[in-house]
Amino acid sequence: MRNLLARRLRVAAGVLLGSLSAVAELAMTLASGLWLLVTLGWSADDRRGETRILAAARWWAELQRRRMARWYDTGTADLAAPLTGMPALSYVATRWTVGLLGGVVLLAAVIGAGYASLLVWGWFLVDLDRWPLAVAPAAFGGLFLLFLCVQGVQAVALMDEQLIRHFLGPSDRQTLERRIGELARSRAGVVEAVHDERRRIERDLHDGVQQRLVALGMLLGRARRAPDPEKSSELLRQAHEASQQALVELRDVAWRVYPAALDEGGLAAALETVAERAAIPVRLSCELRDTPPPTAQAVAYFVAAEAVTNAVKHSGAEQVTVRAERAGELLRLRVEDDGRGGADASGSGLLGLSRRVAALDGTLSVASPAGGPTVITAELPCA
């Protein structure tokens, strides 16, 4: 309740300032309108004053934007400072009407409050014998007017914002362009991430599986060349062992490429395998009301796998906690370790992850102060 009151008072203060600005705006509008009329036929050289007028309008519009950002609840913070002068001047030339309206509404609110206060002191002032019905209707009328004006102040604030957004906010086209830019960036990021993964897979195959197979082949080759049967059979025994290790390695690599459990048992099952494979204890909690889309699940899994691997390798952590949950339309995955912190968000692993997350319009945040703990949070839209 107190919060609500404070908010309403803040908005009212903003509207008040806005209505005071209207006076200056009216003056500016008239002056610059006259000047523009007078100089209509002049050559460009003689009309240099115009840039000054436009600069002033820009400055004024920016002042208004700050006023709204400061006093009103909703955000005009995302509006850029007006880049061009003409829309700013048009804005100033129309805004005084809203400012004036705000002034009128505030005035009416004061009048309503005055009448409403009759409820308190009217009984002592008014001769009730002569005007038996004077106090109550006036006071209740005032209360009603006050109520309307309180709503009106909100409406004026809303109009104020819509007006500045109309003149100075991004046009549909700019919004689209911004979105296209984002998409182009995330697409390039995905392509890069895919390349990185392919490189990693190639390396995995060569540095893991192939080395083991070559070592196995060497053992067999030595066994064949061994002069005595005893040595030969010992080498064969080693080769047999090496072949099993090569198989394990192959399975691991295949798993790192794509965990089959994701398709079979979903995110929870895949995360369990991450926990099983980790060298340190991993506490796992998976609270998903429904099944998120497969792409979101896959990205969440890879984020978890990478984060846990990093924690085991670099952080010196003794325990990792992985939480997957639904938060509204989002799938939120949080990986926390109790290690020494200082994780590098621009490292290749985390960078690849953030690209993958960005491709789904999600966000990835890495908080890793020196001394820990490291918290990696991925939020993935599931719409």
Added chain:
Amino acid sequence: MRVILADDSTLLREGLARLLVDEGHEVTAAVGDAEALLEAIATDPPDIAVVDVRMPPTHTDEGLRAALEIREKWPGTGVLVLSQYVERRYATELLTTATEGVGYLLKDRVVQVDEFLDALDRVGSAGTAFDPEVVRQLLTFSSKVDPLQRLTDREREVIARMAQGHTNAAIAGQLNVSQSAVEKYVNSIFDKLELTDTTGYSRRVLAILRFLGT
């Protein structure tokens, strides 16, 4: 022979070292990156260094760079480069830097223990050894195909083996013909490829490979 091994895979280093010790060679050092390799060679130059192309930190061609440096600074040490893939560029670079005591094998060739040991011996005694696969590619993708077209099948077999670094005697054994027959083939190949017959076996190989590969 005294051998230094450089490969970032511990598994393979150990395996190779055991294999070489089995065969009576002496492994003076086994290291995991190019820097350590150059240090080890500087302190005690061996007869031959077996070097993996891909080593830390970037896993691209550190091993090859080190191999070229070794050939320049320590002429007495042969270099046998092991590579995951056939990279013509690598083969060419090796050949343009060194005229003898170089070898370039596919890593998997180590599994063919006999061939690997044979290549090691050749490179260690200032010869050359090039992987059959490398040679095959050089022959296949050579930009100067025309003179090759003029070779008979038999001559092709001979030039491929020569390019790998085998001696005439060895080729004769492999093809079950007399050594003088092989010499005849070789001369005929040189005529057809318009190469002057230089003395010194590795230089001939070099000439052929350069001719084909660059």
